[in-house]
Amino acid sequence: MSSHTFKELLQQRAFIRMWCARLFGTMGTQMLMVAIGWHMYDLTGSAWDLGLVGLYQFLPALLLTLVAGHVADRVHRGRIIAGCFFTQAAVALILIAATQGWGATASAHWASRELLLGLSVLLGVARAFQMPAQQSLMPMLVPPAMLPRAMAFSSGGNQAAVIVGPALGGVIFVAGASAVYASCAALFVTGSVLISLVRYKHTPPPREPVSMRTLLAGARFVWFHKALLGAVSLDLFAVLLGGAIALLPMFAKDILHVGPWGLGLLRSAPAAGAVLTAVVLTRWPLARRVGHTMLAAVALYGVCMMVFGLSTSFLLSLLALAVSGGADMVSVVVRQTLVQIETPDDMRGRVSAINSVFIGASNQLGEFESGATAALLGPVGSVVLGGVGTVLVAVAWLRLFPSLARRDSLTAPARES
Structure with missing residues (x-):
């Protein structure tokens, strides 16, 4: 295949918007994980609690798999992703409030082990709905012949975000946990706006009652x-x-x-x-x-x-x-x-x-x-x-x-x- 085909891929505006949205979202997620992990260890000093943060995020993805997949086949997938990004931005804002004591004195911090674990569950729920919608949206944005190239380009961007996100989060953490959370919120909001601009032909499937058969x-x-x-x-x-x-x-x-x-x-x-x-x-x-x-x-x-x-x-x-x-x-x-x-x-x-x-x-x-x-x-x-x-x-x-x-x-x- 020629380089001309790659240029054509870059001209697929909906795909590029989604790619950029995913890049911002992945960076935000990686930075948020670094900050929450460090924050939890700073609060409790417990390796067990660090493990619980990951477990509490994984369990919702496991329990909500069937429901999340069903929703991704019924609802506009771009709106699902945008909603998940906003949810993660809200988690970051809550953590800013808990760290800085919004509306109160600077000493009125209410970040706790329980809060971090509860927010980890919320992040897990958001990710449970985001991943199937994100994966199944791409084939709607590029011609079938470009899909392998689009998958490689998308995966490469995701890996780059995995490299940059934690490093950037670690650098920003020098200014305090709230600075990392603010950066995460900005990344998620930007990703949500970009994915909201993605347009594709969405034809709702015939309505049928939700049952174990459909799930x-x-x-x-x-x-x-x-x-x-x-x-x-x-x-x-x-x-x-x-x-x-x-x-x-x-x-x-x-x-x-x-x-x-x-x-x-x-x-x-x-x-x-x-x-x-x-x-x-x-x-x-x-x-x-x-x-x-x-x-x-x-x-x-x-x-x-x-x-x-x-x-x-x-x-x-x-x-x-x-x-x-x-x-x-x-x-x-x-x-x-x-x-x-x-x-x-x-x-x-x-x-x-x-x-x-x-x-x-x-x-x-x-x-x-x-x-x-x-x-x-x-x-x-x-x-x-x-x-x-x-x-x-x-x-x-x-x-x-x-x-x-x-x-x-x-x-x-x-x-x-």
Whole structure:
């Protein structure tokens, strides 16, 4: 594909507005997570409470999956995202008030452990509705032939925000927690305004009563379309086994002996590799043998984890993590594009909700798995064993999901019997 096609992508105004809105929203989310985590630890000094912040955000996404997917298929998706951004902005404003004591003296702070946990639940609810609406909106904004390129461009921007957001939040935190919360509120409001300007043809589906049948329609669709089932489950098992992020502090301190500055570089390396790969995939999208390419990328991810686990060289460890981020980006782009082009528009919200739960579960459970196996085998044994498991998953998926492995193109729906 020529560069002219990429220029055409940049001319898709609705897509660019959504891309910018997602960029602002992701940066706001990352900064808010840094601030809430630091704020909680400053209040309680408890690692357990830090874990609860993440858990309280994940549980609403799990419990509201079916409802959020149903809503995304019934309501204008841009308005859902805008509402979720406003909700997160409201959380930031509440935290400013709790920190600064609006309407009272500066000493009238009422930030507490309970408030932070309650607001974490609210953030989890907002994210539960935002993710399926956000994922299922993109195919409405670009022509089908541009979707793989748009997915790569969007994922690259998201990874860039993941890198910049925490760093920016840490710098702003020097001026106080309220400064970070104010910045987050500004980012969310900007994202909400941009997404509100996105226009696409929204045709409400025929009204039908809400029932378990309609709520479970997305799960049934994924189950009976084996290429989709293979794609969404691949991420769950690969990240569940191969994740090493939770153990990076142990590697930085005890194995690589690099301290906090090295830990920061280790955490940034996968995202840096992902951004570089996203740029390449945006310029030169995958055209053939995408199924085998995705499985090969997952296997490469596992190999990188084995190299990282065995490495005692800081530079080699950085390289292994960067390559793992690039391999993961290939898998993400192929998988997310397949999910969208294989799913009818009136089902995209519910299917995207199922996909979001698989992604969230893989990240949360992956951190737990890494910690549990590290307690038994040590950090090196945990990461190496997880890398081996990831390679075995990629090989197993060749056999278990042949329709996924044989997938050749990202532009034409697969035909299944």
